[in-house]
Amino acid sequence: MNKNSNTYIFIYASLMVVVVAVVLTMANLTLKPLQQKNVKNEKMTEILSSIGIEANAENAQELFDKYITEEIVINSKGDVVGVYKNGQQESGTERAFDINLKVELRKQNKTQDGHFPLFIADNEGMRVYIVPVFGKGLWAPVWGNLAFKEDFNTVFGANFGHESETPGLGAEISEPKKEGKIVFSDQYDGKQIFDADGNFQSIICVKGGVANQSKVAPEHGVDAISGGTLTSNGVTDMINDCLINYVEYIKKNK
Amino acid sequence: MSTVKNEREPLFSAKNIRLMTTPLNKENPITKQVLGICSALAVTVKVEPAIVMAISVMAVMAIGNLVISLLRNSIPNRIRIIVQLVVIAALVILVDQVLKAYSYDVSKQLSVFVGLIITNCIIMGRFEAFAMGNKPWPSFLDGLGNAAGYGWILIAVAVARELFGSGTIMGMTIIPEGFYKFGYVNNGLMILPPMALIVVAVIIWIQRARNKDMVEEN
Numbered sequence: 001m002n003k004n005s006n007t008y009i010f011i012y013a014s015l016m017v018v019v020v021a022v023v024l025t026m027a028n029l030t031l032k033p034l035q036q037k038n039v040k041n042e043k044m045t046e047i048l049s050s051i052g053i054e055a056n057a058e059n060a061q062e063l064f065d066k067y068i069t070e071e072i073v074i075n076s077k078g079d080v081v082g083v084y085k086n087g088q089q090e091s092g093t094e095r096a097f098d099i100n101l102k103v104e105l106r107k108q109n110k111t112q113d114g115h116f117p118l119f120i121a122d123n124e125g126m127r128v129y130i131v132p133v134f135g136k137g138l139w140a141p142v143w144g145n146l147a148f149k150e151d152f153n154t155v156f157g158a159n160f161g162h163e164s165e166t167p168g169l170g171a172e173i174s175e176p177k178k179e180g181k182i183v184f185s186d187q188y189d190g191k192q193i194f195d196a197d198g199n200f201q202s203i204i205c206v207k208g209g210v211a212n213q214s215k216v217a218p219e220h221g222v223d224a225i226s227g228g229t230l231t232s233n234g235v236t237d238m239i240n241d242c243l244i245n246y247v248e249y250i251k252k253n254k
Numbered sequence: 255m256s257t258v259k260n261e262r263e264p265l266f267s268a269k270n271i272r273l274m275t276t277p278l279n280k281e282n283p284i285t286k287q288v289l290g291i292c293s294a295l296a297v298t299v300k301v302e303p304a305i306v307m308a309i310s311v312m313a314v315m316a317i318g319n320l321v322i323s324l325l326r327n328s329i330p331n332r333i334r335i336i337v338q339l340v341v342i343a344a345l346v347i348l349v350d351q352v353l354k355a356y357s358y359d360v361s362k363q364l365s366v367f368v369g370l371i372i373t374n375c376i377i378m379g380r381f382e383a384f385a386m387g388n389k390p391w392p393s394f395l396d397g398l399g400n401a402a403g404y405g406w407i408l409i410a411v412a413v414a415r416e417l418f419g420s421g422t423i424m425g426m427t428i429i430p431e432g433f434y435k436f437g438y439v440n441n442g443l444m445i446l447p448p449m450a451l452i453v454v455a456v457i458i459w460i461q462r463a464r465n466k467d468m469v470e471e472n
Contacts, residue, residue, distance in 0.1 A: 013333060024348070038358035
């Protein structure tokens with residue numbers, strides 16, 4: 001057969017595509033369970049790190065089971081629609097850990113019926129509420145976990161992650177915690193999301209530094225990253241858009 | 255048939271060995287041919303991703319060269335670049351999947367750069383220049399050699415950058431605490447991409463100072 005005829009080229013190309021597709025699908029199917037386990041471990045590690053627990057891929061599951069005592073699913077009206085406790089579903093059908101925040105936020109935007117996850121941890125006798133957040137950075141998604149003290153107002157700890165923010169600038173939001181150094185996420189410790197009158201204020205990244213302005217009260221503001229303003233704004237929006245769905249729940253359970 | 259057998263050269267003949275060794279030095283893809291610079295800038299901040307990147311490129315290049323060489327007589331000339339791209343892309347996706355499954359942290363660090371192996375000029379270059387016209391075994395060795403040539407430069411640059419930029423190698427502290435007390439400071443510039451070019455340039459300089467025949471006439 002003539003190697004340069006159109007028929008040959010078409011058959012060759014089609015065959016090649018089919019063979020490659022089969023090989024890749026097989027690889028994907030066989031490796032998927034391992035990959036999903038990695039993603040799950042990472043999620044647990046991130047949630048734990050917001051309450052200051054260092055976990056790694058090996059002990060993530062164990063530590064998660066130890067510290068996270070309850071997983072709750074709520075809606076923006078403040079109703080509890082699912083409780084997962086001690087390894088089993090107590091009420092409702094959804095488990096907070098399995099919720100895809102991105103999907104729920106979009107649902108909330110469209111029809112106001114998003115379901116949001118809330119983790120309750122027991123940190124040396126203290127009840128800590130952990131709220132996962134998800135939003136848009138400058139280039140791609142950013143996400144994080146905010147942990148609150150028992151009053152569900154004061155931040156206990158926070159951590160952030162990002163997919164592809166600019167290294168050295170926006171990417172600083174996920175700088176790992178280090179002793180003797182205040183990284184971006186450390187600034188959230190002790191900040192409050194409600195003002196004295198009980199109105200929701202969120203926590204805002206302030207360009208130029210909280211100390212140099214008077215618009216945002218110091219307990220509701222953190223310093224934005226210099227050179228990373230757009231990412232910082234993304235973090236501000238993310239925290240506001242996610243936490244606002246918990247306001248009713250917090251008010252009901254005060 | 256027997257005569258053909260007699261003409262067959264041994265697997266590791268001098269010629270075949272040379273295919274593997276020249277890319278390490280005189281025909282190095284980075285320092286001589288100046289290919290694959292893009293990824294040399296991107297993944298050399300730390301040693302660990304550099305090693306993983308080197309191994310990944312080696313797998314893609316050796317297997318890809320072998321596959322292309324096996325197919326070389328059947329590939330229609332008019333779509334050969336597309337065929338080469340499909341082979342690279344398929345292999346890169348495989349590497350990415352394997353990394354995600356077995357080395358998740360590293361795969362996160364490398365993130366887009368694994369995908370960018372597809373556009374690594376060295377691989378396309380070797381497919382087109384070597385594998386399309388040579389037998390499978392020499393092609394395989396050529397792939398290994400060129401990837402090793404690329405890899406050692408990558409790792410050398412990464413060692414220099416991590417040592418002077420963060421004071422560590424493979425995450426272990428190398429520069430003693432005492433140095434910092436006397437005012438030694440890690441060089442922040444080392445972490446930024448431009449420094450990779452300068453380190454590569456220094457390697458090229460040393461290499462050409464030692465091999466006078468590599469210096470271009472003009």
